[in-house]
Amino acid sequence: MTYRFFFRKTFSKSSPLVALHTSCIFLLLHLSRAAFFIPPLCRSSSSCFFFVKPNTHRPPPSSLTTPVTTDPSSFTNHHCCFLTANPKMDRNRDQNAIVAAVASVLAFGLYKLVIKLPDESTPSEIRNNPRFYPYFKDCIGALDGTHVRASVPLSIQGRFRSRKGGTTQNVLAAITFDLKFSYVLAGWEGSAHDSRILSDALSRPRGLRIPEGKYYLADAGYGIRNGYITPYRGVRYHLKEFSDQGPENEKELFNLRHSSLRITIERVFGILKKRFRVLDAEPFWNFQTQVDIVLACCIIHNHIMGVDPSDLLNQGLFEEPDSDLIIPTLTEREEREEAREWSAKRDEIAQTMWADYMTRNIR
Structure with missing residues (x-):
């Protein structure tokens, strides 16, 4: 199964995520507030990924998206992704597919942009x-x-x-x-x-x-x-x-x-x-x-x-x-x-x- 990717602003001043205390963000995600709210990986300072089923041509409205933690036995609640809130969704299967898709996008799309060989100057x-x-x-x-x-x-x-x-x-x-x-x-x-x-x-x-x-x-x-x-x-x-x-x-x-x-x-x-x-x-x-x-x-x-x-x-x-x-x-x-x-x-x-x-x- 493949997924289409969309970038969309999802965090507003009224978002409960914005109201999270810095220590809460760190405990949940092991990210600082700065790292969490400024993701240049998404090419927008206030964007995050949407993942939607194939043949869906428009991203879902923000009211239909909800943060869902991945398998706690592997990520232990330190990593979150945003899934379409679909009652027919097979959570385990779809979450695993999304994790695989995100990893593939990062590995092949962003490696050269983020992991770079050093220049010749003395550190x-x-x-x-x-x-x-x-x-x-x-x-x-x-x-x-x-x-x-x-x-x-x-x-x-x-x-x-x-x-x-x-x-x-x-x-x-x-x-x-x-x-x-x-x-x-x-x-x-x-x-x-x-x-x-x-x-x-x-x-x-x-x-x-x-x-x-x-x-x-x-x-x-x-x-x-x-x-x-x-x-x-x-x-x-x-x-x-x-x-x-x-x-x-x-x-x-x-x-x-x-x-x-x-x-x-x-x-x-x-x-x-x-x-x-x-x-x-x-x-x-x-x-x-x-x-x-x-x-x-x-x-x-x-x-x-x-x-x-x-x-x-x-x-x-x-x-x-x-x-x-x-x-x-x-x-x-x-x-x-x-x-x-x-x-x-x-x-x-x-x-x-x-x-x-x-x-x-x-x-």
């Missing part, structure tokens, strides 16, 4: 912090993978089974340091290695693009090569390991600063999954819709960050890294050649950083 989060600048001046973001629950046919569940046991899709994402997604590749099997997914992203015609001389920060599971820099192996890395004493050499200092920046992507994943509980729920759509929902959630996240960067959910949330520590599947020669250039770049950054640290004791 302000680096430029304005002496712990990171000028050492990471060529860094344009961080990348990592995260797992989202997936429902697939029994015959292929083995490929989608993650190391934690459940069936998942492995999602690769790149982010900028203002907590926005700059690239998302969803749909890979849960058992796929992170480095394999990254290779796929880099090889796609409209995939992940890294400007010459720029790079992303990644964890050790990707290995160091052209376009992204990983921490030193066999050296203390995570922030909690530095709680009692400072770094003892340039490699430990580099790993500390690397971790301080790269953890931004763990924070973004944490915010995303906190806001969109559907990503942790057992899905009941077909797999393509499951992929579209991941992309749609990332698009809405970027919208919220653009409208309300001080959103309440952005305060202190992140999840622990869950990437597999696996060497990329390159030939030995390719690995040596790429590692030589980018390892030298990493060493240069670490040595400069350590010299300044010893001089100014900036930690």
Whole structure:
């Protein structure tokens, strides 16, 4: 079943939704008032979607529309859509179809408008912090993978089974340091290695693009090569390991600063999954819709960050890294050649950083 989409102003000053207290909107939708009432995704500052049955040529009057929450077992009342108030409507079937339709529209119609690769300028989060600048001046973001629950046919569940046991899709994402997604590749099997997914992203015609001389920060599971820099192996890395004493050499200092920046992507994943509980729920759509929902959630996240960067959910949330520590599947020669250039770049950054640290004791 397909649905036609209409944009129409639905919120007036007398609307009960307008009268909702900010805290109520946040509790119901996990959106701030600003993000809820200014949806540029709809190309109008006071519009929202209408979804109507096929062959209906006019949008229904506002008196016939009512907000209805989706399946509480998956969205837990944090997401609402507007449905035609039709007594003959099969609520479960039609709501599921509408969720699938909305996800598809967002994923294919708005991805390029909302999720954009970063430019080549140094991010302000680096430029304005002496712990990171000028050492990471060529860094344009961080990348990592995260797992989202997936429902697939029994015959292929083995490929989608993650190391934690459940069936998942492995999602690769790149982010900028203002907590926005700059690239998302969803749909890979849960058992796929992170480095394999990254290779796929880099090889796609409209995939992940890294400007010459720029790079992303990644964890050790990707290995160091052209376009992204990983921490030193066999050296203390995570922030909690530095709680009692400072770094003892340039490699430990580099790993500390690397971790301080790269953890931004763990924070973004944490915010995303906190806001969109559907990503942790057992899905009941077909797999393509499951992929579209991941992309749609990332698009809405970027919208919220653009409208309300001080959103309440952005305060202190992140999840622990869950990437597999696996060497990329390159030939030995390719690995040596790429590692030589980018390892030298990493060493240069670490040595400069350590010299300044010893001089100014900036930690």
